[in-house]
Amino acid sequence: MRRARWHIVHIISAVVIAVLLGIHMVIQHLDDILGFFGVGNGEPTSWLAVMGRSGRGIWVGLYIALLAFALYHALYGLRGIILEVTGSRRAERAINIVFIIAGIIVFIWGSYIPLSLLSG
């Protein structure tokens, strides 16, 4: 039952990522097309634009949420692939522990910098 719950979270995270990453991709990478329709706001990767987004809570919240969901989705997916080639229970337990620790470290690393930039 617990495994089924992890899998449901994996599916939910996929849907959330599709929405958040969709927003990120359109704003960051379709700037020329957005500019053509008069929606764009200049070069999205310029230092001014990047720092402007860093100072706005909504963008920081979006990035941290994206990081959390993407980390879970990626590590759970990678765990599934690795478990296909390693059959033992001991290996599964070791992979679970390593991935949970790695996920927490990367989440702290990835969210500390946006939060520190937001707080100035």
Added chain:
Amino acid sequence: MAIREVQHRQNYLGVGGWVWGGNYKLERYLYLLHRITGLGIILFGFFHLIETTFFRMQGQTVWEATMALLEKPWFEAGLYLVAVAFTLHALNGLRLILQEFGLALGRPHRPIYPYGDALRKKRPWTMLLVAVIVVLALLFLFDFMLSGGG
């Protein structure tokens, strides 16, 4: 436990089975592409996190130098591939989610001779999915071309 593992692995083809295990159909290759794009996106995400944390913290000069490097045609082409991989992974994932909940599978029917097979089966939803992937890939390519490929 050893017997259980042996029984579990009787038909185990190993990593090679991901690519070829006999009479694979379109869905099986979509599964393989889903894996490849997933692993590629994880690799890209790791580098992207380094770029947006370490390089951003080092100030405007380092950030602008990084962006100038990433605007080289090779990197732009790589980013285009990542965008296509994301599109494919997301839309195929949506198909998998729908099918997991029993949707978009079609009605079950009795096998009547001459039997239909997966190769001759019409797949309107799969075709629509492929069309959406192609349109989005072209959209990203158009944007890539507008930015001069670098």
